[in-house]
Structures are given as structure tokens and as C-alpha cells.
Amino acid sequence: MASPTLTSTPHPAAEPTPPGASRAKDRGMDRGFRYLSIASGVLILLVLAAVAAFLVVRALPALKAGDAISQDVGWIGAGQSLWTVIGPLVFGTVLAAIAALAMAVPVAIGIALFISHYAPRRLANGLGYLVDLLAAIPSVVYGLWGVMVLAPVLQPVWDFLVRWLGWIPLFAGDSNGNASNPPRVLLTAALVLAVMILPIITAVSREVFLQTPRLHEEAALALGATRWELVRMAVLPFARSGIVSAAMLGLGRALGETMAVLMVLSPGMLYSFKLLVASQQQTIAANIAAKFADANAMGVSALIATGLALFVITLVVNMAARAIVARRKDFSGAN
Amino acid sequence: GSDNATGGSSAASSSGSAAPALSGTLNGGGSSAQDKAQQAWIAGFQTTNPDATINYTKSDSGAGRKGLLDGSLAFAGTDAALDPTKEIATSGTACQGGKAIDLPVYISPIAIAFNVPGVTELNLSADTVAKIFSGAVTTWNDPAITADNPKATLSGPITVVYRSDDSGTTKNFTDYLKKAAPSVWNYDVTNTFPVTKDTFQGQNGTSAVVQGIQAGTGTIGYADASAVGSLGKVSVKVGSAFVAPTAAAAAAAVDASKRDTDGRADNDVAIKIDRTTTAAGAYPAILVSYLGVCDTYATAAQADLVKGYASYVVSSAGQDQAAKAAGSAPISDTLRKDVLSAIATIKAKG
Amino acid sequence: MSQRIDAKDLNIYYGSFLAVAGVNMSIAPRSVTALIGPSGCGKSTFLRTLNRMHEVIPGARVQGTVEIDGVDLYGAGVDPVAVRRQVGMVFQRPNPFPTMSIAENVLAGVRLNNKRINKSDANELVEASLRGANLWNEVKDRLDRPGSGLSGGQQQRLCIARAIAVRPQVLLMDEPCSALDPISTLAVEDLIAELKSEYTIVIVTHNMQQAARVSDRTGFFNLEATGKPGRLIEIDETATIFSSPREQATEDYISGRFG
Amino acid sequence: MSQRIDAKDLNIYYGSFLAVAGVNMSIAPRSVTALIGPSGCGKSTFLRTLNRMHEVIPGARVQGTVEIDGVDLYGAGVDPVAVRRQVGMVFQRPNPFPTMSIAENVLAGVRLNNKRINKSDANELVEASLRGANLWNEVKDRLDRPGSGLSGGQQQRLCIARAIAVRPQVLLMDEPCSALDPISTLAVEDLIAELKSEYTIVIVTHNMQQAARVSDRTGFFNLEATGKPGRLIEIDETATIFSSPREQATEDYISGRFG
Amino acid sequence: MATLEQVPDSTEALRRALTQVDPARKRKDVVMRVLVYLAFALAILPLVSLIWSVLVRGLGRFDGYFLLHSMRNVFGGMDAGGAYHAILGTVLITGWATLISVPIGLLVAIYLVEYGTGALARAVTFFVDVMTGIPSIVAGLFAFSLFYLLVGPDSRSGIVGAVALAVLMVPVVIRSSEEMLRLVPNELREASLALGVPKWLTIVRVVLRTAVAGLTTGVMIAIARVIGETAPLIITVGASNSINNNVFSGNMMTLPVFVYNQYGSGLVACTPGDASCIPTINYDRAWTAALTLILLVMLLNLVARGVSRLFSPKTRS
Ligand SMILES: Nc1ncnc2c1ncn2[C@@H]1O[C@H](COP(=O)(O)OP(=O)(O)OP(=O)(O)O)[C@@H](O)[C@H]1O
Ligand SMILES: Nc1ncnc2c1ncn2[C@@H]1O[C@H](COP(=O)(O)OP(=O)(O)OP(=O)(O)O)[C@@H](O)[C@H]1O
Ligand SMILES: [Mg+2]
Numbered sequence A: 001m002a003s004p005t006l007t008s009t010p011h012p013a014a015e016p017t018p019p020g021a022s023r024a025k026d027r028g029m030d031r032g033f034r035y036l037s038i039a040s041g042v043l044i045l046l047v048l049a050a051v052a053a054f055l056v057v058r059a060l061p062a063l064k065a066g067d068a069i070s071q072d073v074g075w076i077g078a079g080q081s082l083w084t085v086i087g088p089l090v091f092g093t094v095l096a097a098i099a100a101l102a103m104a105v106p107v108a109i110g111i112a113l114f115i116s117h118y119a120p121r122r123l124a125n126g127l128g129y130l131v132d133l134l135a136a137i138p139s140v141v142y143g144l145w146g147v148m149v150l151a152p153v154l155q156p157v158w159d160f161l162v163r164w165l166g167w168i169p170l171f172a173g174d175s176n177g178n179a180s181n182p183p184r185v186l187l188t189a190a191l192v193l194a195v196m197i198l199p200i201i202t203a204v205s206r207e208v209f210l211q212t213p214r215l216h217e218e219a220a221l222a223l224g225a226t227r228w229e230l231v232r233m234a235v236l237p238f239a240r241s242g243i244v245s246a247a248m249l250g251l252g253r254a255l256g257e258t259m260a261v262l263m264v265l266s267p268g269m270l271y272s273f274k275l276l277v278a279s280q281q282q283t284i285a286a287n288i289a290a291k292f293a294d295a296n297a298m299g300v301s302a303l304i305a306t307g308l309a310l311f312v313i314t315l316v317v318n319m320a321a322r323a324i325v326a327r328r329k330d331f332s333g334a335n
Numbered sequence B: 001g002s003d004n005a006t007g008g009s010s011a012a013s014s015s016g017s018a019a020p021a022l023s024g025t026l027n028g029g030g031s032s033a034q035d036k037a038q039q040a041w042i043a044g045f046q047t048t049n050p051d052a053t054i055n056y057t058k059s060d061s062g063a064g065r066k067g068l069l070d071g072s073l074a075f076a077g078t079d080a081a082l083d084p085t086k087e088i089a090t091s092g093t094a095c096q097g098g099k100a101i102d103l104p105v106y107i108s109p110i111a112i113a114f115n116v117p118g119v120t121e122l123n124l125s126a127d128t129v130a131k132i133f134s135g136a137v138t139t140w141n142d143p144a145i146t147a148d149n150p151k152a153t154l155s156g157p158i159t160v161v162y163r164s165d166d167s168g169t170t171k172n173f174t175d176y177l178k179k180a181a182p183s184v185w186n187y188d189v190t191n192t193f194p195v196t197k198d199t200f201q202g203q204n205g206t207s208a209v210v211q212g213i214q215a216g217t218g219t220i221g222y223a224d225a226s227a228v229g230s231l232g233k234v235s236v237k238v239g240s241a242f243v244a245p246t247a248a249a250a251a252a253a254v255d256a257s258k259r260d261t262d263g264r265a266d267n268d269v270a271i272k273i274d275r276t277t278t279a280a281g282a283y284p285a286i287l288v289s290y291l292g293v294c295d296t297y298a299t300a301a302q303a304d305l306v307k308g309y310a311s312y313v314v315s316s317a318g319q320d321q322a323a324k325a326a327g328s329a330p331i332s333d334t335l336r337k338d339v340l341s342a343i344a345t346i347k348a349k350g
Numbered sequence C, D: 001m002s003q004r005i006d007a008k009d010l011n012i013y014y015g016s017f018l019a020v021a022g023v024n025m026s027i028a029p030r031s032v033t034a035l036i037g038p039s040g041c042g043k044s045t046f047l048r049t050l051n052r053m054h055e056v057i058p059g060a061r062v063q064g065t066v067e068i069d070g071v072d073l074y075g076a077g078v079d080p081v082a083v084r085r086q087v088g089m090v091f092q093r094p095n096p097f098p099t100m101s102i103a104e105n106v107l108a109g110v111r112l113n114n115k116r117i118n119k120s121d122a123n124e125l126v127e128a129s130l131r132g133a134n135l136w137n138e139v140k141d142r143l144d145r146p147g148s149g150l151s152g153g154q155q156q157r158l159c160i161a162r163a164i165a166v167r168p169q170v171l172l173m174d175e176p177c178s179a180l181d182p183i184s185t186l187a188v189e190d191l192i193a194e195l196k197s198e199y200t201i202v203i204v205t206h207n208m209q210q211a212a213r214v215s216d217r218t219g220f221f222n223l224e225a226t227g228k229p230g231r232l233i234e235i236d237e238t239a240t241i242f243s244s245p246r247e248q249a250t251e252d253y254i255s256g257r258f259g
Numbered sequence E: 001m002a003t004l005e006q007v008p009d010s011t012e013a014l015r016r017a018l019t020q021v022d023p024a025r026k027r028k029d030v031v032m033r034v035l036v037y038l039a040f041a042l043a044i045l046p047l048v049s050l051i052w053s054v055l056v057r058g059l060g061r062f063d064g065y066f067l068l069h070s071m072r073n074v075f076g077g078m079d080a081g082g083a084y085h086a087i088l089g090t091v092l093i094t095g096w097a098t099l100i101s102v103p104i105g106l107l108v109a110i111y112l113v114e115y116g117t118g119a120l121a122r123a124v125t126f127f128v129d130v131m132t133g134i135p136s137i138v139a140g141l142f143a144f145s146l147f148y149l150l151v152g153p154d155s156r157s158g159i160v161g162a163v164a165l166a167v168l169m170v171p172v173v174i175r176s177s178e179e180m181l182r183l184v185p186n187e188l189r190e191a192s193l194a195l196g197v198p199k200w201l202t203i204v205r206v207v208l209r210t211a212v213a214g215l216t217t218g219v220m221i222a223i224a225r226v227i228g229e230t231a232p233l234i235i236t237v238g239a240s241n242s243i244n245n246n247v248f249s250g251n252m253m254t255l256p257v258f259v260y261n262q263y264g265s266g267l268v269a270c271t272p273g274d275a276s277c278i279p280t281i282n283y284d285r286a287w288t289a290a291l292t293l294i295l296l297v298m299l300l301n302l303v304a305r306g307v308s309r310l311f312s313p314k315t316r317s
């Protein structure tokens, strides 16, 4: 107990207001640290504003150019303006993303349920890790795999779809009545996208499923519910909004994905619902990557304008996703 | 890590050349058709000049010309000569008060490649090619095709694979179709392939086109002959014979063509390709690709580097290197003389 | 409607951890049995073995037998899903399904087996169950409102209504009042007294006064030290346990010397 | 080492919610004061105002004065950091720093403040504090092992050692035994009895037997209804409170009629 | 009430009631179980196929030579060339992106968890979420435009790419750090504050120290998220065949762009009989580089796990 720092404890009466230099320094550090962290928070807002501002500024020339733009930008046809090409691009982007979502969501829910409520606990962690691994694979590798391994496998499947389900507009064939060969079609790209967004949807829904209050699960079980009835009674209703937001997050990812689409899809600029015919649609992100290298000043401006459109779309989707689920309460409450 | 990937030693390979080795970095870019040849030239040039680094960013001709004109590239690879009024006239800023010039360095046939099971040889007339690529002929057993290929068993729908990005290859190919099959081909000559049909597939870049042709069945498309690999190549009707896209046939077509002098300076070497030639053994669907350079550079070092590199590219050693790597046709000695004298005019500012 | 329960030589494990050891207990039909003991002694664990809810926890298992009217719940061929219909359960914290209305909550268990229960039967059942849980008068005007809008005590009685709607033989309650205010607690205690005439009831409580108030018999669980298994120290008439327990530990516990 | 504490007209708010109202209390030096009352009546809230830990919660604030030997803790220029060095605190759940060894945990109050302390002083301080917390013999061979490896009761005593290592004037304890088993509880209760000779101790407990065992004086908090503020109903000698309280509410509470 | 099943009135009836569940319910349970298992199998299929393809096609060239040599002077079908320059570029650019984003991200997380209240904190939280959704190509465009204004048209360099990646990384770092900081029990903060430790020291010495394992994992996750980005790097960094270790000037190669470029180079036209020429060399290199990239990501994962194990507080007994 002979420590000098401790024995120097001042007399009680004087103590609660010790003026010492070190206290003043501590207070200064306290304030400095606080301001530093607040400044970082503000910086984030500024960065986001800057992203939007730069995009708008660089997009303005193309937006103002009207149909004169087609003289400068090769991929905009004569007499067309930026607006006439943004339309099909937005259409293609949304169509690809929705097709991907439609394939990914049911499977992702299945996987998430498997991990959260069906697989033996010990297995579940490992399996969860395996699915997370899918998320860690770079998109360019997906592109490579999609175009060189997956596409050849899909050809007979797409042929089959056109043959038997061709009466559904989505699965209509080309004017020869076939699925395009090779299958560089939207559905192939969407399938690769679906595999890519699977992990994120799975991860979020798994998280939500695992958060189903034990109380509700036990209530269902105690009423004599089977595993599936438990899921339907307690898990799914509880997780509904979580699933929606997971899907929206996946949608956001799919909207912005570039390489896989660039490598897999044969592009076109049409408002076409044909998923199995090539050269019908193109996505904004892939179009930027494809056209950016050889764009002149106006071309870059036009591409940035499409990028702005993409930014706005993903913004809306993500905001919607966040709005649907009120953010989880703080974990950290004490007492 | 090592930049010496080929295991060569710089001393050994520079022993032959008497000229002092150059140094510095040169950024070029553009035509993807030239890419394979450029890689070969860069390798050869860097071996003799180990302190020099040449970067060639493959994108497309438009990007190369754009880069040259906005000063971000020191040289461009372009499949079409610079436009005298639109481009050369505005090159003053980027070229330090001088102007941009064209140097033809790479002559290559554009192969019309196909992938039809069991068929290795295909003969087509220019009209038939134009019909296929305009969508007028949609099946392989169309009489227009079978007439020229009595022995082949052809059937099934045709999938046309084209370049979806802006490309000099497309421009040369559509130029060929317009001039050689004027009655069938009604489209303008453009960098962007003009026909869209739901049996056509656009692909982004030369190799994607080739990949697309290869991955499908009943496909046909056009690409620089150097890139098509083992795919079947169409022999086109010239005069009364069918000519395959070989280097020699391409050289013959260039020999049959004249220089383009419209509004161009003497040191601007452009070629007006004669697509309708009937010279024996000439393959007119060719692409003449240029090195776009400035005739004035900011520093002597840069000017020397450009001159050194361009000279190496057109030298017979360089042309052989390219022929080996990319299957291109070496330029003729007459043309080489013109190009070398154009290169000699490149200088530093001031 | 009510059955006799016999637990014999029951050992209850979480994985390799023996949580409760050697329980022998007989519970008479139409009676209320209270289980008391310090925290962690295994009251909840034991209770959950009576309707095989214990198995829901990964790695949890049971040795020994639990018989209801002579049928071993853990015997071959017995389906846990069916067991839980016969032995209902009410939990510490009220847990109505938040996405369902009050009426739907009551019918939740019935709907599982009988999808197409017709409307008037359903209404009858809802009313009967809610009356049984002493809740009918308070909620009859808002049967289609969410169950989560009720007060804690009402929610707990709703959960009891839901449990008795499937007409179980036995009703298990794990500290049903510990999250409730005194008034709600009273309401539930009254309800237990009424239900006794129809069901066999086992209730876990940490409140000795409550045990004394509601139960016919009381069992005392204890554990020697953390890590050791909990044991049933003694079980007897409630009056006996609180006035003259046989064991010293019981006396120490009820006189507040620990826990 | 110990001080007198006077709370005067203390109103405690969470934002605009008045959690505790009008507390007047005097605490003698070198005594143990126990605070009891039903859940949510504001015992913890009041305790935390005694070392300005209350302020840590966003929006929380205080009206009135708390004086330690006549110095108002909430007076102008008083640094909360300095206050907390004078008034130590032990929490409901033992919370040793998981990244530190036992010895480091004891020294945390010194070390975290970036104070230099030489090795032998440090060793002395560790031993003295652990002896003070009745823990020395149990852990002296493993001072460099993680503190989280100890049993709950040992962890709690480690936290007490950590608190007394900075030599506070007053020691506040918020239900220090509620997460402990009976044996650990006893050890901590014994410790409190010893510490009393050096420190002024205020302890919150939900266990009335414990209050009766350890404290000299007992204060009873209550609240009329949820949403209303908690109030100090009465404070008196412990013996008096448990034998003949002045207020009916107190009597109801200690006889187990609610809570 | 007539619709309810019979009340068992004997042991036999009870036994029946305890052993029989409505077969329709049983069937449905089984069907759903099969579907759920199937969904999982369906997800594992592409993963296995992908890993298998990459291994089978990439292992052939995966050796020391490939890892330690660049592509300088390599052309045509030459059996030469490696990805050293691309690995270096990826490491440098991601490293810089990390250097930029981690301090900012960590400070913002600290702000949100320890200080944030009111409108600013809500705005930051919301816009961080929004930022998570920025498409990578848009981030690339942003960095490109920014440096275009600052440096001019010839702005391509590693640092531009690093800025683009940092824009993508920051929200991930914030999210995961925030989560990790919130996991630090308030009890520890209070324990420290109650000892008279000022808040900033509490944050630095207790909160960050306790969370350090989780924080590292979060950073690794963020790195893994951007290390495979291709499109923004094509726009901002370009490509090169030679080693360039200066992120502030000149094109650089990165592994994903290397994969894409090699794929884009396509088949080589070899003169028949030329044994030194490999027609598929470009695809081979693409697959090997893809394998390298995946291994790099897995390595990061392993490092993260190791670090997390090393630093994680010893859990309560
Ligand atoms: N899910 C579980 N996994 C492992 N051990 C458990 C689990 N649940 C409880 N235990 C252990 O089993 C023992 C008995 O716990 P149980 O919850 O049955 O006690 P209890 O008497 O109900 O206590 P309380 O009064 O606190 O509810 C304890 O040691 C506990 O730690
Ligand atoms: N962080 C907080 N924010 C807002 N209100 C709070 C907070 N903490 C406690 N309260 C409220 O203040 C009142 C008093 O709570 P406090 O925790 O002091 O009660 P307590 O007597 O300690 O109860 P217990 O015995 O359960 O610990 C309660 O109404 C509670 O809801
Ligand atoms: Mg319990």
C-alpha cells in the first residue's frame, strides 16, 4: 500500500475537486477524442454527398446534350438522347436483378431454415461457414465460371424451357423458335447473380430466424406442433419483415453487380422480356464497364449519368430495405 | 518477384544491336485487334531496351485515338486512320503544336469464323456473307449457302455473333460488305455493328466474339484472323476463286490498294483499301491497323522512345515477330520505306 | 381429463452434464403440485421432461421413466408431438403469438390438427377456453385484436386459455407469475385453484408464499454445489413442508437462510 | 477512510421520466446501509447517483444535492471522474476485465489511468487489496491467469478488490450477491462485515434476509404504480424495520405480500 | 366441441393418443423437411462446381514461378508469365484502401456506439446503411471523377483504385465494428468508469482492447469484400504487364483485372506443330489467377480467425 500515487490521495474535504494538471489533460483528451469521432461521422455524410455531387456534376453535360449526344457517343443511336437509352438500361438492370431475386429467395430461405432449424447444431455452423464462403469468392471468378462452366450446362435446360414453356412470354424463343446458342442470355446471367446474392440473403434471414424468440418457438412446440408447423407458426411470421429486407439487400447487390453480367450476357438495348434470347437487354453496371474504356468526354459523361441512375435505384431499394425493418434495438443496455 | 518472366538475359539479346538502349515509359492503347502483335512487339523491344517499359492497354480503336488526342496516351493503336478534319485538325494541343500522324503497322485478314459441327471448310460469296450478316439468310441449308458448298452437310439455324462494342474490326468488315456486296448490304459503315435481330448475339471484344462462336453451334461471326484459333474460316469469293484469310492473301490485297492522300500530309501514311479487287489470291476483308503517334513530343527522350519503338515495330524483325504471334501479314518493303521516312519526321518540341 | 404422473429414477442431462439426478415423484390427478428450490437446482429442467419439451434443447436427454397413467412418455413409438398435446405448458413469460389475434391465439393449437374447424365450433371453443382462463369478460369485445396488446397478466391468462383449448390431460406451469404484478398474480392464482378440478397441475415457483397459497403438495429441489446435479430433497403435503419439513435443507431454504 | 453521505431532496430523471423522487437520506461513516424494495422502485438508480455513474446513461440527470462530508458531488467544478475514484462501486454481475489477468484486474484502476507504478509497489498493492477482499489465499498462485477463470463468487470478490485498490472513501454495491450461489454469498457477506470497519458501505439487495444479516440500517423504497416515481418510504435501524416498521407498505413488503 | 378428438378414457386410448399423429401433418412435415434439405443441396452444388473448376483448371500452373514472375515480355502462346505483378498490385491497393478506411470506420463506429445520440447519429447510421448499397462501379466512377478533377485525364494510378475500394470498405468496417463494440458489455465500461477512468481511456484501453478480436475479423471481412473487385479497378487503375510498386503513379495490375484480361485475351492462334505455343495459355492463367485470388481471400479468413483466437478475451468459465 506504499504506492506514492495512492498515498498522495488528498484529504477528503479537499478531494472532490482536485484541480491537478493531469485531470485537466484528461478532460482535454476526452473532448479531443469526442470531437475526432464526431468529425468522422460528419465525414461519412460528406463522402456520400460528394459521391452524389461528383456524379451529378460529371453527368450534367450528357444530360443537357439532348439528341446531339449521338454524334459523340457511338453506342447511342442517331437521333436518340440519353433518356432513350437509359430507359432500356434501367429496364434490363431491374429485370436481371428481379429474375435473380426470384431464383435466390426461395432457396436462400430454405438454406437459412436448414441452418437455423433443421441441421444438427454442430453441423450448422460449418454449413453456415460454407455458404459464407460463397460470398467471399470474387465476382470475376463467378463470371469466369458462369461463362465457361455453367453456360454449356445450361444450354439443354434452356432449350427444354423454350420447347415446353415457350408459350410463356418470358421463355419465348427467338424467331427460329430456339433458345439462343450459346446461352449468353439474361436468365444465365441472372442465375449467376442468384448464386452470388444467395449468401447475403441467407446470412440475413438466418440471423433473423435465429432471433425468433425461444418463447414463441416453445409456445408452438408445447402446443404439439411439428417442426414445420413450428416454422410456420412462430418463425416465418416473426421473420417476415427480416426476409423482405434480406431480399432487398440481395436486390441491391444484384442491381450493382458488374463483372458476372459483363462476362456472361450478350448485350442489347431493348425493352424485352425474353429471358432466353441473346442481345435483348443490358444492365447499367455492365454497360459502364464495357463502354468506359473507349468513351470520350461526352461518353464518360453519359456513362456517369447512367451510373447516377443506378445509384438512385440502389439507394431507393436499400432505403426501402432499411425502412421495412426498424433497426434492431441496442444490444448493449446495462441493468 | 521478377519482371524477367521469359528467362531471357538482357545482355545476350542486346548484343546484336549497335544502337544505344532506350529508357523510359511509354503508355499506349487502343485497338484490341493489334493487341497480340503489340504484346509481341513490346516483348521484342523491351528485350533489346531493358530499361524501357511500354504499356499497351487493349480496349478499342476509338479509345486509343481519344487517348492520343487528349494527351493521356503517347501512341494509339487504331484500326482506322485518324480523320483528317475531325481528329488530326484538333491534335495540336496534345501534340505540342505539331499534329498526329498514322503509321500502318499491322495488316491482318478479318476471318469470318464459324462453328458448324462436321464442317471444316466453307465457301461463300460476298453477297451470301452480306445476306447472313443482315439476317436475310437464317438457316445453314439455305440454297445461297449450299450452292457454293455442295459437299458439306449443312442444317440448322444460323446464330450470328457480332461485336457489340465500338470496333475498327466492325468498321472494316462493314466497309467490306458495303463495297463488295452493295446490292445486299444497305447499312452505313460504322464502328457499331448496325443490324440487330433476335438470332444475333453481340459480344464485347474480339475474344468474347470468338468465345461466343466457339461455345455455340451453328454460329458464325467475324474477328481478326489472329484470334479465331482453330475455328473454321470462310473462304470468300474473289473474282471466280475462293480465297482463305491468310497472311499472304491479306498482303496481296494491300498491294492492290493505293495510299489515301485526301487532305493528309506526306508523313501521314494511310491506305485506301480496295475491297472490290479481283487480283488473284487477294483477300479483301482485311484490316489495316495503324500506330497513331504525334510528330512532336514534349521531350527528346519521349520522341526518341516513340521513334525507337515505331521503328522496331515496322522493322522486318518486328513484323516477323507479329506474324509469328498474331498471324498477321508483314508489310511490304515499299510500304516500310514510306513509314520509316514518316517516323524520321518525329521530333521533340522546340 | 386429468391423469396421474409417475417419475421413476429420472436422471436429466444437458449433453454430458447431469443437471438433475434420481427423481422419484408421484403426482395425483386433479391436484396442484408446487416445485420450489433455489435458482439452478433443476426445477424447470424437471418440469420440461414431463412433456418432452426437454428434448428441444440440443444434446439434452433423459434416463428413467415418466409415466402418465402407466404409459411411459419415453417409451418406444411414443411421439413427442402427441405427448405435448396431452401435457400442456405455460411459461414464465407470457408468449402469445404476436402476429395472431386473441381468438387465433386461442385456436392456434387446435388449428394444427383440425384445419377446417367450422366457424361456430371455433367461436364456441374460443369462448369456453377464455372463460376457463377467466379472461372472457375482459377481452370478448376485441377478440380480433392482437394478443400482444393485452397486459402481462391478461397475456398470461391468454396463454393458459391457449393451452387448455387443446384439452390436455396435464398442465405444467413454469413460474407463471414471476413476470406479473401482484394483481395479475392474484388473478392467475385464482384461476389455478379453479382449474384444479379438471386438470393435473404442476407449477414451479420461486415465491414460497405462492406455493403455500395454491398447492396441495410441495416438492423441494436443491443442489449441493454448482456443477453438482440438483435433487428432489423432499415432497409432501404443502402444509407439512412449510410447518415441519423432514430435512434441514428444506427448513433452511423456506426460512430464507439462502437462495 | 470513510465518509458521511447526505442526500437532500433528490429527484432523479431518465430524460423526462422522473424515476425517483424526493429522497432525503443520511448515511453514517463506517456503517452498512441496505436498500430494499420491489423491482423497478429505483434502488439502483439512487445508488448510482452517489458516485455520478447515473450520468453515464444518456439523458439521465439529477436535481437536489448529494454531499460527501459536506462537499456537494454535483457542485460546480466537481469532476465526475474524480468522484468515482472516491466512491467505488461493485455491480450486480461480477465484471472483471476479460482481457486482464487477476493481478492486472486489481491494478486496473491505477493502470488504466496511465499512472506509473513500480513493480514492488504494484505487488504490494495487489496483495493488500486481495487480502482485503478475502481472496488472496485462493488466487495467490495464479495471479497471472485470466480473472474470468474464477468462480462467480471469487470474481465478485476480485471486483471488490479492484474497487478498494484505488482506496475509495465509500463503497457502493448493487445486488452484489444476486448472481452467486449460497456459499459465495456467505463469503461476500462476511467480507462486507469486515470492510465496514474501514469504509462507508451502501448495498442494494433484493434478499431481505441478507439485508437483515449484513446491514446496520435499512432503507425501503417503493413505488405506488408503474410510471410513478419511486420513493424512499422509510429508513431506520435494520432491527426496527424488520420487527416493527412504521409504514404499512414496508410491513406488507417484508412479509412477502408482494414483490 | 364435437369436432375435437375423443378424450382417451383408458390407458389404451391414452397410449393411442400418445403414439399417433395425424398422418397428413406428418407427411407435410416430411415434405417440407425434404424441400429444405434440397434447397441446401442446391446451394452447395454451384459452390462445389465452382471450387472444383477453379482447382482442376487452375492448379496446373499454380507454382512458385507463377507467383513470383510478372507478365513482362510475355506474349502469344508462350509458356511463361505469372501473376506476381497482379498479386503485388492487389496487396498494395487493398492495403492502401484498408489504411484509408479502417481509421475512419473505427472512429465512426466509436462515435455511433459511445457518443452518438440524436439526429446526427441517426443520420450517420442511416447513410452508412445507404452507403453499403453503393454499387462498386459507382464507387469507381466517383474515384475516377474525383481524381479527374484533381489531377487531370491521366489520373490512373493505384491510389485512385484504393480510394474507390475505400468507399466500398468504409461502411462494412463501420457496420462490423459497430456490432463488435456493442457486444462489449456495458458492465465493463461501467466497471472502468466506476474506477475513475476517463471516458476516452475507457474506450481505448477497455472497449477497444476487449473488442479487438472482433474488430480484426470485421476488417478482414471488409478486405475480403473488396479484394475481388474488378470493375472499379478497370476504370481507376487500368492494367500493366510489368511490376509497378508505386501506387501514386502509373497503371498497376491487380488479380481480378488480371483474371478478366487473361480471359479477354482468349485463345491463341498457334502455328500448327509449334510445341512451345499453348493455345489455351490465357485461359489457363486466368484460372490459376482466380485460384490465387480465392486462396488469398481464404488466407485472409484464416488470419482473421487466428488473430481473433489470439486476442479474444478468455470466456467466462
Ligand atoms: N440449455 C441448457 N444447457 C445446458 N445447461 C443448462 C441449460 N438449461 C439449464 N441448464 C443447467 O441446468 C441446471 C438446472 O437449470 P434450471 O433452469 O432447470 O434451474 P431452475 O431450478 O429452473 O432455476 P431458476 O429458478 O433460475 O429458473 C443449471 O445448472 C443450469 O445451468
Ligand atoms: N436506462 C434507463 N432509462 C430509462 N429508464 C430507466 C433506465 N434504467 C432504469 N429505468 C427506470 O427507472 C426506474 C427504476 O429502475 P431501477 O433499475 O433503479 O430499479 P431497481 O429498484 O434497481 O429494480 P431492480 O430490483 O429490478 O434492479 C424503473 O422504472 C426503470 O424502468
Ligand atoms: Mg427455471
Ligand SMILES: [Mg+2]
Residues within 6 Å of the ligand: A335, D043, D044, D045, D174
Ligand atoms: Mg437494480
